[in-house]
Amino acid sequence: FQRGPRVHRNVAYGPRPRNKLDIYPPDPERAAAAGYGKYGRAIIMLVHGGAWFLGDKLYFSKAQSASFPDCTVVAVNYTLHPHADCEQMLKDISNAISWTCNHLCHAEDTLARVPLIVMGHSSGAHLVLLCTAYRCLGKKAGERAAAVARRLSPWGWSPHDVRAVVGSAGVYHISEHYAHEKSRKVHEISPMCGHRRTMPPITTAGQAPP
Numbered sequence: 001f002q003r004g005p006r007v008h009r010n011v012a013y014g015p016r017p018r019n020k021l022d023i024y025p026p027d028p029e030r031a032a033a034a035g036y037g038k039y040g041r042a043i044i045m046l047v048h049g050g051a052w053f054l055g056d057k058l059y060f061s062k063a064q065s066a067s068f069p070d071c072t073v074v075a076v077n078y079t080l081h082p083h084a085d086c087e088q089m090l091k092d093i094s095n096a097i098s099w100t101c102n103h104l105c106h107a108e109d110t111l112a113r114v115p116l117i118v119m120g121h122s123s124g125a126h127l128v129l130l131c132t133a134y135r136c137l138g139k140k141a142g143e144r145a146a147a148v149a150r151r152l153s154p155w156g157w158s159p160h161d162v163r164a165v166v167g168s169a170g171v172y173h174i175s176e177h178y179a180h181e182k183s184r185k186v187h188e189i190s191p192m193c194g195h196r197r198t199m200p201p202i203t204t205a206g207q208a209p210p
Contacts, residue, residue: 049122098156125170
């Protein structure tokens with residue numbers, strides 16, 4: 001695990017027990033030599049996967065400087081099933097984005113606004129893309145999606161605050177994924193079993209039910 005005075009662990013971004021994030025700033029001398037401020041050329045927010053019911057930000061605790069040189073990495077935990085449904089997970093992700101924008105990207109001691117890139121893996125990819133889709137599309141995504149977006153507000157961040165969203169090995173069509181788990185005879189232990197109706201009615205494009 002990366003350690004040192006620059007690494008800040010378990011910083012609270014919200015009121016729930018798993019609303020914690022770790023911050024891995026770049027080497028200050030290297031960032032300054034490249035012409036960047038204390039948070040580097042970009043802030044990379046990483047949201048772990050784990051089928052919505054497991055996983056931890058420590059997945060990203062190794063070799064951050066090698067993976068994202070001259071960048072600050074923010075690794076996020078969020079509330080998992082069965083302690084949260086998908087909507088609560090989206091609220092957690094939104095709160096983490098808001099905290100990062102207010103405390104890092106827009107910090108007074110930065111030389112300029114630092115671009116934020118939000119990345120998610122597997123179920124984390126599903127959550128970050130869905131969260132940004134709700135924030136960006138709003139009423140354009142349909143009445144049901146607009147109702148979820150209203151429940152998720154106040155957002156605390158603007159679509160202009162996020163430079164890019166990256167999904168890695170994501171699950172975007174939930175019903176198809178559930179059918180895949182059923183074909184493997186593991187659907188009864190799936191965190192989606194009995195909870196499909198709580199999944200938001202939107203894909204990453206925001207046009208068709210998942």
